Amino acid sequence: MDSPSKDNTRPAGTTVAGEPIDAVVNQDYKYGFVTDLAADSAPPGLSEEIIRFISAKKEEPEWLLEWRLKAYRHWLTLKEPTWAQVEYPPVDFQDICYYSAPKKPSDGPKSLDEVDPELLETFEKLGIPLNERAALAGVAVDAVFDSVSVATTFKEKLGDLGIIFCSFSEAVREHPELVRKYLGSVVPAGDNFYAALNSAVFSDGSFAYVPKGVRCPMELSTYFRINAAKTGQFERTLLIADEGAYVSYLEGCTAPMRDENQLHAAVVELVALEGAHIKYSTVQNWYPGDKEGRGGIYNFVTKRGACRGRRSKISWTQVETGSAITWKYPSCLLIGDESVGEFYSVAMTNHKQQADTGTKMVHIGKNTRSTIISKGISAGEAQNAYRGLVRVQKGASGARNYSQCDSLLLGDRCGAHTFPYLEVRNSSAVVEHEASTSKIAEDQLFYCQSRGLSAEDAVSLIVNGFCKEVLRELPMEFAVEAQKLLGVSLEGAVG
């Protein structure tokens, strides 16, 4: 009650849920939330003021600011979800910095000599090309190879075909009509706790639009990413494939990403119109924390694709080896008749990692089909859960689903869990689910070792075979690295 500015900085009814008004007021006062456009970063904490600051920093139009604010106001009414099979200390959302300008190249290491040798060793094992290692380790990119020219070359090539591929901020500036039309149309601003948080404060991300009938000639990938490499922890991706278009998008990379942000809450929205096909591949290897489970990223992601048109198809492939906590359910809304949804996943957890991941396939159109292949590998003291929903709506006659969820256990202190939900409202549907859990058979290991493989190589071989169905869905160069990645992630898992 001592702050003269309190009434001006905060519209009525926007106090943070559960927090005494006084504390919030004092906090505002303490940091003096003045919109300073010259500042590089905002003070920690979340309020409407911060959202206005982010929006102003990014020179966003009024409608987008309103959209963010609406999401924020809804977020205040939501509770953090607790149903997942994961345990972690509560996240203090007022202790997070929601905006910081991209780092200057001069802040990073000057050359590979300054980089952590352990990191370099991992690159070696993964077989990452020399020129990319520096970039991945955070060495100023232009010191190594000219990314700008590479990017420009690709951008011109894509531009010739009418494909738009740019950062989200750029898309807001250059193609507001597309962004406005599709933003939040698959994952609404208030969809869930983390999606609402992302909608309120998203920093940047990627945007791609493939026009009618165009087949994107290259894999849109983060390797040759056109937008800034550091898109921050609240990434937002929006991909639209117009009628008859095809696009394959790669996200993440196999190299371990060192990141000081603990909480990642990304949102990915895919829209496939009639006859379009989107292939979305992810390799996630965020820092998983040390062997004792200290540190590590919390990865709370909302990914959803809508097959809007007839005969459209969305295919998710993911290899999840990183993060301390993974909470991620790439989903497909099969709205168009004869549309197809696919989900291929490998989730590997070691030490004290926890993963609760899976998919949702919602069959709405007629003769829709979906396939779910999920492979979970648990080692050390890790917990790995598959959680999936297959829902066949009343009108979805002729729907077909096949799900297979297998788990492999390495070590007697880890856990593997399966929670599939099958909801069928149409009698012509055929839905099948099967799951198995076991450890690597001793005789398989013994055989491999009798042929001269070390115990570690034998396990790696068997694990790769176990995951083969998923790995072969990955684009070629990713698949090779993902295989090596599984081997590296398993290190220390075999006694």
Add this chain to the structure above:
Amino acid sequence: MKSSQTVAPGDLFGADLARAHDELSAPSWLTALRRAGEARFRASGLPTTAQEEWRYTSLAAIAKGGFRWSGGTGAGRDLSSVAASALPALEAGSMRLVFVDGAYAADLSTLGPESGAGVWVGSLAAALAESPPWLEQHLGRYAAPDHSALVGLNTAFADDGALLHLPPGTRLSGPLHILFVAAGACVAAHPRVLICAGERSAATVVEEYRSAAGASTHYNNAVVEMSLGTAAEITHVRLVAENEGGCHTAMVQVRQGADSRYNCHQVTTGGALVRVDTRVELAAPGAECVLRGLYALRGTMHADHHTFVDHASPECHSDERFKGVVDDAAHAVFNGRVLVRPDAQQTVATQQNPNVLLSPDACVDTKPELEIYADDVKCEHGATIGQMDPLALFYLQSRGLDQAAARTMLIRGFAAEIIDGIGVPGLGQRLHDELFGSAPQPSVVAASSGMERS
């Protein structure tokens, strides 16, 4: 069915709970149990669809049903509507305990020579009069009153029920038939069954729920507790075939000792709203449980079967298979959870849930869950939802059967795996007849309009 309910917790059954509180007399340990149960139910009321365990099953019909407790064993009952000859029976001469609206009906029951030879068979009310030492030891121990709201509710009214106590090494020569008949209108009964099987003992128990002819709506909230000693073997058949006004909730809680074997066969064919929770704890090494289930639903029936197999010890086996046939606008729910606790190595657990949908308005929600914290295990589960194979139908029709007969034959074949596996003489045939008619010509299932779908 995901509507939220507007039942004020504590109000429901409030008057009856107060009455039971005042009227029922018992030894102090039982009174304490009842009080704990009452407190548990009053604290939360009926579960709602907001709870994950109940997301597909709304108990609004029970909340709105106006069901009233019919009083303790002392209360007078009109048994004229229940004729002994009309009650379903097992083989001639088998022991039968009959309960009408929850209270033991001695006139309708038959007790065999076993009772008295160390084996104790009879009603809870009779046991309380005798007060054998094992009663206090076991009653309310496996399904504790604070276990859940519905178990609490049952315990608050615990006054009568069926008891079977098998000393070590004893076995029942024939099946024990425990029959719960609902006869009154708008009556809520809280049947209780307690089975204590000592070391190396064995028995077959058929627990059956029926509505008397002319009975209207009613509610049974059953609790079944079972303890199997080392190397004991219990075969438990559970039949729920109430009328279209019957609501049924049940908790079957089993604890298995080392090398014991529990065979459970559940067949649900009638009732407006049925929810059965079966929880088996494999508490010592070498225990084995086999769960078999069949739900054949018609009309607007809603049946929800939850099973929970808790592998708390190494070297235990569980094998579960629940099959569903869902017709008309019926709604079937299955939730099978298998938990393998840390160090429960050498576990083998399988679970299957195939469902057949026969009508466009039928629906199924199934959720097979595996939760595994040990590595040297073999666990698998499968669930399928589909229709009858059109090729098989076509084949049968090409052999001269009409469509209805062909369909019934296929459904009968689908259900036979469970029914024929029951192993109680005569019971399988009776179930077949009830479901599909005694003649080769089908009646019950085929009579529904859903069968005429192209």
